[in-house]
Amino acid sequence: MKELFFYQDAMLKEFSASVIHKGVDDKGPYAVLSNTAFYPTGGGQPHDTGKLNDVSVVGVEKVDEEIRHYIEGNGESLEGTVRGIIDWERRFDHMQQHSGQHILTASFVELFDLPTVSFHLGSELVTIDLAASLVTDEQLAQAEKRANEIILENRPIETKWVTKDELSQYPLRKEVAVEEDIRLVIIPDFDYNGCGGTHPTSTGQVSCIKIMGTEKMKENTRVSFVCGNRVLNQLDMRKNVLSDVARQLSVPEESAAEALRKVLFDTKAMEKALEDAQNKLLEYEAKELMESSVNGLVAASFENRPVQNLQKLGRAVVSEHSEGICLLVAENEDKLQFVAARGSNRNQNMKEVASAILPLINGRGGGNDAFVQGGGEKILAAHELLEEMIKII
Template structure:
């Protein structure tokens, strides 16, 4: 649209300008009406030509507004498309008011007139497979068990739906997955139709729609009728395959993790690689890997228990030697705080008249434990309050046992000497 304005300024000209600008805005709004958008006219369109309406910037990104587009903006649980306008990479697409903004990090000031748009088709078709698969899977849960979907999320690796049920069995999941894949194998058409509020009465919708006009239905004939603004392939066969991978309890709902199409092959390849590596490490055929891993875990658990018992026996032996003194003090290297606590308890159990003062030097920090025997009335908190400021440390505990740690501004021996001063 061209706007010609007489240089002479008067009231009539101002009225004409206002009217033309208003008309231009209405024309743009009508031009990019939902029904006319390329991604709704033909979801399989991967390249297109359009005209630049305007360019702009927002925070650290620039954007382009076209008079039409095949780029799908984020919405309805489906992520945005990416791709290119001429040779400029589009990294995000969002609907802002009446505009669809194509965001880029590149300079857009040179874009004028007609441009060529090209989608990242691998990304778009993947999104269409997952979204159509969600419709099919959701309808199967309703058809077989009357479990409604309350939310949908399309992630980069997995897709999820949340069901309004507190429990779902393995048998139910298998039945739903089988039914969903039957619908895919039948290669039913996936149709779209625009209706108004009154026209909805003709269709058995899976759930109520939230808008009163420009209602877009996605239809799998004699199976699923649903209001949806996303993009989908033209037939169920293009979804390829649906596989349910996992379930997760979410309060009073169940989250279903699933994949469709190419993602099934990606998940299969990843899991095959993991299984092969596990089988190789265990030196067993893949079909025996689960049993071998179970046996390995049981053996490892038994070994951990035996090792723990052996370590405790050594700590008891060490405690007996230290407990010969009423101030059982010692410095260690690379002892965990848990080991120090256990040793301190063994010492005071062995000698109820002893106080255990233990310090360990671990990597870039000092750690300590102080514990008293049953016959000692002094509070161990006196120690922590005295030495924590010396090492810029933090600690906790009670009158009988305290522990803490801090910076290595002192040596382990110097810290132990400071602890001794309180009772010696």
């Protein structure tokens, strides 16, 4: 492992090596080289991509004792000595994020004795899970500040291969998980950690760290953050969103939050006024329906009327008509929906109505003795289903 190019020089972008053999497994065709600068998936860090001659490398995995470079096509042209070229933008991004994770994790340990229990390097965000049910905003701010101080100091990031017996010489942040090929990543006087990932040569190359948010994860707290170029990407995205919001509100960017709060407040007030007006209209409609009722039975069919609206109308009718029954049906796109309700002084069981008509439309419904609703396929027309409900009543 020590002799692999990506461990000898993590900044190596191109290399030459010999093709040892080729094969195919459940992940596809692959090539094994005499040495490689392509980092395989491991330790929370994703694999590299790039080229072997003109063949694309789309995945890299360590399988048993060999590193397999998964390629596009059958790789017939990969013979003898090949030239490897790393997708450096992807690799350097992973190095920035991984080193940033070491720095941020060590900051939480140094300041608050909060260890990291897991780490994930995603395509957009990086996360660490801290062994704490609650991490305050003040702690987040202090850890972020400390991490950026370490970056600004441009401390060296060193790597060292040690034996198990030599581990006691180093103040490790956590116990190492292996007993051979032990590799330490060291930021002097700050962080000592067993790690098999790739890292830049100094903390300054991480550029900066920005915490993006937290969420509760069982007994832990997940902290999302970005490092290096990802900070610029996040800033650019947020700048575009803020500019767009400010433009639509016709206010300066610094006033956008207050202007948006006002819009939301006004919108809620308008929605409440609209709901009140709709409820008033339903009351008038309910009275009109009761005036046309026959023997206390209100029956009506509609087109494109949501079932929630039918429910309100049905309740409005029976609340004012304690001896009455209200049957409502609506055709909504490709389905039929209905409501059946009775007044408080009427004894008929509305569940019986639902049970009788649901098989006619292959439907489902629910409710209680006094009020049911349901829906199903538009096998019948709305007025035909209403007639069936009237027959049952």
